[in-house]
Amino acid sequence: MRGSSSRHHHHHHNHLLLPLLRLLSTGTTATPSLPKLKNICYRHRSRALKEARSALTEYLHSTRSLPFSFSDHIASNSPYSLSLLLSQVPSLSSSPPSLFPRLLRTHLSYRPVNEFDFLLESIGLSPTPPSPLGPFLSDHPLLLSSLSDLLRFGFPWTRLGLLYPSLHHAASSAILPKLHSFEALGFARLSVIALSLCFPSLLLLLPRHDATHRLLLRDLKAALVDHGLADSVVSDDVDAHLDVCRKIKLFYDLGSEVGTMGEVMGRNKKVFLQAEEGLIERRLKYFLNLGMGKAEVGRFLLANAELLLELDLDSPRFVMPEYLLRVGMGEADAAELVKKCPYAMGVNVLGNLPGTLRAMDVHGWFLERVVGDGGVRFLSAEFVSSSLSSAGDEAEDEYSAGVERLRAVRKQKHYYLDPKLEFLLGIGFGKNKTTSRIAGLINSTKDQLQERFDCLLEMGIEYPMLCRMINASPKLLNNCPESLHKKVNYLCNVLGYPLEYLNKFPSFLCFDLENRTKPRYRIINWLKEKGLLQKPFAPATVLANSEKRFITQLFSIHPAAPKQWLECFSSRYDSNGCQRNLFAHRPLGSSETES
Known part of the structure; x- marks a missing residue:
């Protein structure tokens, strides 16, 4: 009976815990702005917060x-929850600070607080939304015991x-x-x-994690203990040591293989002690x-x-295709790239080089x-800048002229236009007249444009193909x-065309x-069902024509087809402002449709 009760309690605890763990797994620790204490005179707010603590x-x-x-830790490190508590005491507005x-x-005697909200904020987590674990910490003795052990060991409360x-x-x-077992290993x-x-x-x-943990500890021991990386941290502050560990973790997060990095990390202390994360x-x-x-990049760097x-x-600027010629590309191959990818030519900064090379599909080369051996010098400022030429200056002049024209004609302020230009240069477009032209045709912020670009990549469109489509x-x-x-x-699942068709007809999007x-494909499919369509029409043929030409095209299929389009399939609005029923299917009248 006792075992059953214990299992029930454990199940109930896990049920309550799941929503919180999902919240915490997002990694958000941003604290919202403090509630406004409108019920307390501004002169007394500091005193009120002190008394509330x-x-x-x-x-x-x-x-x-x-x-x-x-x-004390909870009350001293939860300003948001404390301010929220004060805002809910209306009697403070008409009382002197002494009361x-x-x-x-x-x-507090009559209105117990949700202690978990205060706890979560005090240990560095967002206090919103409210914790689903209930109001009282005393209901979770195992958690309190764990926190107590960590605090005694030396963990900073606000980092828990x-x-x-x-x-x-x-x-x-x-x-x-x-x-203590970590200390026994030498840490x-x-x-x-x-x-x-x-x-x-x-x-x-967890047993299933033991192998991974052993490899991780082996790396950490090799770097921090055996090679003395931890001893090289001059500060006795936990945050200084945490900063080093975060940099180590960054390598694993970006693909380095656990169990292979300890020695090479330990031999390169300067990276972890001096470089910013x-x-x-x-x-x-x-x-x-x-x-x-991913497995190679950490070791290479x-x-x-x-x-x-x-x-x-x-700062360093390169110019295409001169830069590729200096790296070792043949003149014929470079000339082919100029013809194939004119939008990637011109001047750009070294930070955008990966995008430029991927746009031309030469990043592997x-x-x-x-x-x-010695190839790293290709990224030095001296080598990169040596590619600059008069041809690059000419392309950049055309780019600048196009940008100024956009600002003058379209009255685009720099804070609207510059982010779009930064996006285009970042994905591999060079400073040339094509880039300035495209910037005038796209809308939205840099982040929104990048999100759309990444979205198309995730759907399977190759990087060079996507750049050609945007061009x-x-x-x-x-x-x-x-x-x-x-x-x-x-396009792919209804019309049955491969994704590569967008390379021929990017305007589909x-x-x-x-x-x-x-609507146009509904009447095309309807004509197929009636046996009136003798040959298939590609999307470019169906969509690229204007309404007038599309109607002419329908007339060539059958003289009554335009009437059917206008009355049953077109998305035009009727005279009352109501959209026509796109799903209506009215059969052709025999006197009108028979040829």
Whole structure:
């Protein structure tokens, strides 16, 4: 009976826990803006917050029987929840500050707070939406025991949010032994805290993860202990050690293989001690965008640590195709690229080189040159800038003239136009007249354009093909991702055309699906059903013609077809402003339709 009750309690606990774990798995820790304390005079708000912290500490410790250290940490590190509590005490508005302590104690006596909301905020997690685990921390003694053990071990209270989801999977009695086992391997206590916060799965103690954990610990021990990376961190602050561990984790997050990186990381302390995390991430992604394999990119960059730290992606400018000629491409191949990809020619910055090479589908060739002996010099500022030529200046002048024309004619402010130009240059278009022309035809922000571009890539369109499509039909980027999905789905799954057909007819994505594409194909399919259509029509033939020419085309199939189109299939609106029924099927009258 007791076992059944225990199982029921465990099941109920997990049921309550799932929504919270889903919330925490998103990784959001952003705290919303503090509630406005309109019920308290602005002169007394600071005093009110101070008194609220004291009252909450006393309430949690004396009334709710939490350890004083817990109560103090929770009350001192939850400004949002504390402000929300104050905003719900209307009597403060008409009372002098001297009465604040008594009013707050009375309020807490009759209106218990949701303690989990305060806890989550205090350990670094977002306090919204409200926790689904119930209002009282005392209902979760195993969690409190785990938090107490971590706090005694030396974990900073405000960083425990990084571990919080893992605490619900690990047995509280096993956390301290696990942490001490890390120390037995040679890790200093600060390193144990940092690696636990950065790699919470190390505390999960799940058998199926043992092999992965052993490999990860072997890497961490080789880097932090055997090669002295942890001893090289000059600060005794946990955050300094956590910063190093986050940089290590970044390599694994971007594809490095666990169990193979420890020694090479340990030999390159400078990267983890001096380079900013954002810089490391940008360098790793740079070579991933060049096409380097995920398992190789980390080792390659650490083997070229000076490049990782000193590579300037913002200032050096190259010009195509001169840059490729200097790298070693033959003149005939370069000339073919100029003819095939004119939109990628001209000047660009080194940071956009992966996009330019992918747009021309030569990134694999280039990567082989870079990975080869001495190839890293191709990315040096001196080598890159040596490709600049008068031809590049001419293309850039045409680009600048086109941009100025856009600003003058369309009155496009720089804060509307510049992000679109940055997007185009980022995906591989050079500074040339084509790029400035396209910028005038596309709408939306840089992030929205990038989202649409990535959406098409995820659907299976090859990078070079997509750039050719944008060059031919820039307005396809004016579709939101949902619209792009619907149009591609209609082309491939309804009309039965392969995705590659968009390379021939990218304008398919520019036409309105509901008001042009579907209505026209409804009458085409209806004519097929009636046996009146002798030959199939490709999408370019069906959609690219104007309404007048489409009607003429229908007339050539059957003299009564235009009337059928206008009355039953067209998406035009009637005289009352109501859209016609697109699904109506009226049979051809015998006197009108028989040939």
